[in-house]
Amino acid sequence: MELPRKILIGDGVISQVGSLVRSLGNVSKVAVITGKKVKERAGQACDASLYKSSLNVSWHVTSDASMATVDKLQCVIGNDPPDFVIGLGGGRSVDLAKMTAHQLGRPFLSLPTSASHDGISSPFVSIRGIDKPYSVKANTPIGVVADTWLLSQAPPRLMASGCGDLVAKITAVKDWELARDDRGEYFGSYAANLSYMSAKIILDESEKLRKKDQMSIRTVVEALISAGVAACIAGSSRPCSGAEHLFSHALEYIAGQDCGLHGERVGLGTIIMAKLHGLEWERIAEALKAMGAPTKAKQINLNESQVAKALSIAQSLRPDRYTILSKIRLDSKQALELAKSVRVV
Numbered sequence: 032m033e034l035p036r037k038i039l040i041g042d043g044v045i046s047q048v049g050s051l052v053r054s055l056g057n058v059s060k061v062a063v064i065t066g067k068k069v070k071e072r073a074g075q076a077c078d079a080s081l082y083k084s085s086l087n088v089s090w091h092v093t094s095d096a097s098m099a100t101v102d103k104l105q106c107v108i109g110n111d112p113p114d115f116v117i118g119l120g121g122g123r124s125v126d127l128a129k130m131t132a133h134q135l136g137r138p139f140l141s142l143p144t145s146a147s148h149d150g151i152s153s154p155f156v157s158i159r160g161i162d163k164p165y166s167v168k169a170n171t172p173i174g175v176v177a178d179t180w181l182l183s184q185a186p187p188r189l190m191a192s193g194c195g196d197l198v199a200k201i202t203a204v205k206d207w208e209l210a211r212d213d214r215g216e217y218f219g220s221y222a223a224n225l226s227y228m229s230a231k232i233i234l235d236e237s238e239k240l241r242k243k244d245q246m247s248i249r250t251v252v253e254a255l256i257s258a259g260v261a262a263c264i265a266g267s268s269r270p271c272s273g274a275e276h277l278f279s280h281a282l283e284y285i286a287g288q289d290c291g292l293h294g295e296r297v298g299l300g301t302i303i304m305a306k307l308h309g310l311e312w313e314r315i316a317e318a319l320k321a322m323g324a325p326t327k328a329k330q331i332n333l334n335e336s337q338v339a340k341a342l343s344i345a346q347s348l349r350p351d352r353y354t355i356l357s358k359i360r361l362d363s364k365q366a367l368e369l370a371k372s373v374r375v376v
């Protein structure tokens with residue numbers, strides 16, 4: 032198991048990123064990978080903390096989470112390799128930095144500016160331009176700094192998306208159980224329970240969490256980190272990603288980039304897969320609604336036929352990952368009926 036070594040969560044902890052990096056090894060040179068807007072919002076606080084710890088810092092501003100960008104970064108940063116890589120930003124910057132650090136063989140710290148997905152603490156990255164249409168494994172972040180003040184400044188939609196990525200663990204764990212029962216696949220009870228717990232807190236506390244204050248954000252970010260750690264423990268994305276994630280990847284494949292955020296798509300997928308698993312899909316939809324996450328495809332610019340097609344091709348994107356969609360094969364007509372029955376379309 033490769034687990035994060037140090038995790039800081041709290042109001043203003045970005046000011047401690049320098050000392051945290053220092054405590055994680057013999058580090059003098061740090062590369063920070065971020066986006067333009069995030070650098071304007073949080074760059075100064077991060078830079079001041081790294082400077083205070085006498086670290087030599089190079090900044091790399093990117094906009095596109097693709098392998099082409101990783102290759103470019105590897106060229107630029109690789110000329111004068113840093114001892115340590117930090118990913119400052121939302122999903123895109125964290126994924127880019129994680130992949131670049133992996134390619135350069137350097138330790139990596141994630142400094143998320145939104146509580147929008149579980150990649151904050153997991154070894155998995157979702158990046159365009161690789162030969163697989165789903166997440167691939169890089170290295171686990173050695174450290175995580177989740178500043179709840181910084182996270183509270185992000186648009187509310189991002190945290191709602193994080194809740195979508197969390198409720199997904201309900202159907203992901205069910206799919207994993209199914210793979211154990213039908214295929215004799217390895218199933219880790221501890222990792223499954225840990226992941227499931229991070230989803231359950233969203234179902235149980237959605238009314239309280241909808242306030243999106245710092246305490247709510249702390250709960251959501253802790254749940255996201257726990258889910259990522261569950262994937263570290265399992266050594267695979269199994270506890271965090273099942274048919275609902277395949278559905279999301281299929282939507283991206285069909286509709287391109289203009290179809291909502293990762294957690295928003297995955298949340299819709301969870302409602303649908305919950306019905307297939309015979310679970311209380313209404314409760315999942317209610318929790319998502321309470322958090323301000325979409326429960327209807329049209330809320331993220333998707334139409335009926337795109338949803339039906341995504342449901343019917345999702346499993347073919349990753350045939351080796353046994354899920355409820357391997358067991359229940361859907362043609363377009365059945366897929367449409369299913370999506371209608373849970374009011375996603």
Ligand SMILES: [Zn+2]
Pocket residue numbers: 148149196272276293297
């Ligand atoms: Zn996810």
